[in-house]
Amino acid sequence: MQFRKLMTRQAIPSAKLFAVVSFSVGLCGLTLNADDAKPASKPETKAEKIEKANLKKEVTKFLLKIPLGIPEIEHPKDNELTQEKIDLGKQLYFDKRLSSDNSVSCASCHDPAKGWSNGEAVATGVGGQKGGRSSPTIINSAFQKLTFWDGRAANLEEQALGPIQNPIEMNLSLDEAVKRLNGIPGYKKQFRAVFGTEVTKETLAKAIAAYERTAISGDAPYDRFQAGDKKALSEAAQRGLALFNGKAHCSACHSGPNFTDHAFHNLGVGIDKPMPDLGREVISKLEGDRGAFKTPTLREIARTAPYMHDGSEATLEAVVAYYNKGGTANPQLDEEIFPLDLTKEEAADLVTFMKEGLSSESYPDHKPPKLPE
Amino acid sequence: MIRTSFRRAALTAVACLAVVASVTIAADAPKSSTVTTGLDNPSGIVVHPGGDLFVASHAGVHRLSGGKLHPEVGEFKTDIYGKGPMYNISPLGVALLGDDHLIVGDGSLKDAEELVRIYKIGPKALEKPVSADSAAVKLGPIGASPESAKGEGNFYGIAVSKSAIYVTSNGDDTKGWILRSELKDGKPGELKPFIATKPLVNVDAPVAITLNHEGQIVVGQMGEMNVVGDSLLCTYDTNGKLVSSLKTGLSDIAGLAYSPKTKSLYAVDYSWAAPKEGGLFKLEIAEGAVKATKVASLDKPTALAFDKMGNLYVTVFGTVVDGGKPTGSIVKFDAGL
Numbered sequence: 009m010q011f012r013k014l015m016t017r018q019a020i021p022s023a024k025l026f027a028v029v030s031f032s033v034g035l036c037g038l039t040l041n042a043d044d045a046k047p048a049s050k051p052e053t054k055a056e057k058i059e060k061a062n063l064k065k066e067v068t069k070f071l072l073k074i075p076l077g078i079p080e081i082e083h084p085k086d087n088e089l090t091q092e093k094i095d096l097g098k099q100l101y102f103d104k105r106l107s108s109d110n111s112v113s114c115a116s117c118h119d120p121a122k123g124w125s126n127g128e129a130v131a132t133g134v135g136g137q138k139g140g141r142s143s144p145t146i147i148n149s150a151f152q153k154l155t156f157w158d159g160r161a162a163n164l165e166e167q168a169l170g171p172i173q174n175p176i177e178m179n180l181s182l183d184e185a186v187k188r189l190n191g192i193p194g195y196k197k198q199f200r201a202v203f204g205t206e207v208t209k210e211t212l213a214k215a216i217a218a219y220e221r222t223a224i225s226g227d228a229p230y231d232r233f234q235a236g237d238k239k240a241l242s243e244a245a246q247r248g249l250a251l252f253n254g255k256a257h258c259s260a261c262h263s264g265p266n267f268t269d270h271a272f273h274n275l276g277v278g279i280d281k282p283m284p285d286l287g288r289e290v291i292s293k294l295e296g297d298r299g300a301f302k303t304p305t306l307r308e309i310a311r312t313a314p315y316m317h318d319g320s321e322a323t324l325e326a327v328v329a330y331y332n333k334g335g336t337a338n339p340q341l342d343e344e345i346f347p348l349d350l351t352k353e354e355a356a357d358l359v360t361f362m363k364e365g366l367s368s369e370s371y372p373d374h375k376p377p378k379l380p381e
Numbered sequence: 382m383i384r385t386s387f388r389r390a391a392l393t394a395v396a397c398l399a400v401v402a403s404v405t406i407a408a409d410a411p412k413s414s415t416v417t418t419g420l421d422n423p424s425g426i427v428v429h430p431g432g433d434l435f436v437a438s439h440a441g442v443h444r445l446s447g448g449k450l451h452p453e454v455g456e457f458k459t460d461i462y463g464k465g466p467m468y469n470i471s472p473l474g475v476a477l478l479g480d481d482h483l484i485v486g487d488g489s490l491k492d493a494e495e496l497v498r499i500y501k502i503g504p505k506a507l508e509k510p511v512s513a514d515s516a517a518v519k520l521g522p523i524g525a526s527p528e529s530a531k532g533e534g535n536f537y538g539i540a541v542s543k544s545a546i547y548v549t550s551n552g553d554d555t556k557g558w559i560l561r562s563e564l565k566d567g568k569p570g571e572l573k574p575f576i577a578t579k580p581l582v583n584v585d586a587p588v589a590i591t592l593n594h595e596g597q598i599v600v601g602q603m604g605e606m607n608v609v610g611d612s613l614l615c616t617y618d619t620n621g622k623l624v625s626s627l628k629t630g631l632s633d634i635a636g637l638a639y640s641p642k643t644k645s646l647y648a649v650d651y652s653w654a655a656p657k658e659g660g661l662f663k664l665e666i667a668e669g670a671v672k673a674t675k676v677a678s679l680d681k682p683t684a685l686a687f688d689k690m691g692n693l694y695v696t697v698f699g700t701v702v703d704g705g706k707p708t709g710s711i712v713k714f715d716a717g718l
Contacts, residue, residue, distance in 0.1 A: 269605050
């Protein structure tokens with residue numbers, strides 16, 4: 009990992025996560041673990057407590073550690089990161105009490121142990137109900153312009169509340185979710201500390217979204233190769249990278265540091281079914297968006313099988329074979345989808361690049377936290 | 382883009398003075414009027430020093446002279462752009478080489494087949510249009526190669542300096558090429574890939590192009606059609622080096638032009654996914670950021686050009702209802718921008 013910038017009120021996605029620096033006690037420039045910032049054992053006077061609380065509220069600062077190859081995160085101005093908010097969001101993310109039968113959490117379908125997806129073709133909700141689309145990874149969702157496969161949510165705050173209410177996912181009304189959380193003293197106390205209020209729909213969304221923005225992957229072999237380490241990629245992966253940006257045409261859509269153009273494209277996947285998923289068209293009402301789905305990031309792609317919006321391709325080899333044949337013909341097929349004429353060796357090199365080049369040693373392998381009672 | 386080449390329909394553009402198109406004008410904007418309507422998807426415009434307008438549309442290239450449209454170049458083939466709505470497109474961009482030659486960027490054929498054509502033009506409108514194939518000079522095509530997996534095409538924008546013709550191209554979307562033909566003694570050389578914009582700025586589709594007062598190449602990277610707010614304003618030097626890449630907040634910048642009077646930069650935003658947001662914008666650059674101020678709402682504007690007095694002309698697609706007649710127009714903004 010590479011320190012690229014020190015900023016105020018930002019976060020550090022790393023194994024130890026976020027360091028709090030309180031300028032009030034003269035620690036500017038030092039990186040501390042949360043545990044290091046605990047008060048000394050000597051009892052504080054009331055005046056000291058008030059002063060400390062005020063200082064913390066006003067000048068708590070954060071260092072942002074951005075991995076190599078990843079741009080700065082533009083956090084919403086009304087949802088800046090704090091250590092306490094991230095801790096709270098993480099608990100909520102892993103808490104199955106946010107589903108009607110206490111069986112499903114955000115992490116059930118977006119599991120850090122499974123590439124922040126679920127390893128299955130589609131999402132599974134309460135009562136074993138199956139959704140129609142695969143669970144997109146949360147990795148680098150901090151950079152998404154629109155969320156969900158069809159872009160129906162403008163940001164992670166909007167997205168966070170969707171699955172909770174969805175009858176085939178967590179199936180819990182927001183009113184009931186808020187009521188449940190306010191009935192858990194540990195949560196109530198944390199929401200008051202972080203937001204100054206009891207649990208609300210808005211603060212619930214903000215906490216989860218803030219946590220999701222810490223699931224960052226970068227500093228992969230690809231990034232080190234681009235930074236000048238010509239041994240960072242194997243020869244096969246280097247050939248694959250050249251194909252990715254050339255003959256295989258991948259970078260027409262999977263572009264930029266997060267390997268997505270944030271747009272919606274029709275690849276023809278599932279379009280030949282009797283009742284095809286119309287994707288973005290349902291939201292935009294534009295015929296040109298028929299069967300179009302959001303370009304996903306390729307960061308950590310080796311961990312997120314199966315692939316495509318419907319999980320219809322089990323392996324990256326199968327995905328490349330699908331593109332190589334030119335997708336599935338339909339009136340809205342994207343102009344960037346056409347037969348690629350890749351040889352077996354070229355297809356293998358392309359897969360090698362994606363698996364080897366985009367998998368980071370600093371993958372955010374978050375573990376479930378202790379949940380409040 | 383769906384590509385279907387067939388011979389074009391008859392020239393359908395008609396002159397219609399003072400007909401008001403779908404335009405919403407800011408209170409402090411200069412007076413505007415619609416100088417012609419009934420154009421079939423007008424996509425390019427240039428003003429001759431003598432005052433005549435040349436406009437490219439599905440019907441070919443027309444010359445607006447004396448308040449009347451005259452067909453200048455016809456018999457282009459047709460390509461269909463978009464997947465719903467769909468648009469018939471033939472030539473795309475137009476520019477002048479001196480005052481006696483018209484440069485026309487093609488959009489009517491497949492990638493790897495399209496040409497940039499240069500026609501000799503006279504002081505007056507022609508009585509009978511010349512055919513597309515009668516160009517005095519043809520530049521391209523640029524076929525498939527390691528530099529361009531599909532070959533190049535869709536020549537939206539053209540800018541001309543004393544030493545080169547620059548053409549925006551939308552063939553290989555992994556590259557986003559700006560093409561260049563160097564001018565030697567006023568004669569254009571081979572059209573070649575010059576700047577691969579996409580690897581530099583990570584946004585697709587160089588479309589709008591103009592030159593700033595330092596001679597640098599100013600480009601509107603249109604971005605993805607179904608993503609709002611992703612257009613960039615990029616500046617490249619004449620060696621092809623990226624000088625700046627700035628977010629604009631606009632969605633699909635289709636045209637750029639500097640006012641000869643105020644030196645201000647203006648853009649038209651087609652805004653495919655949110656047409657009500659589209660229109661004419663003034664772009665101001667300060668402290669590394671672009672401030673885009675809307676001058677007028679326009680229904681899918683595509684190109685713009687100033688005359689030497691500072692009047693501005695904007696081509697607008699408009700919206701065809703249920704297979705009706707073409708609704709394209711040219712909107713004039715009186716000098717003042």
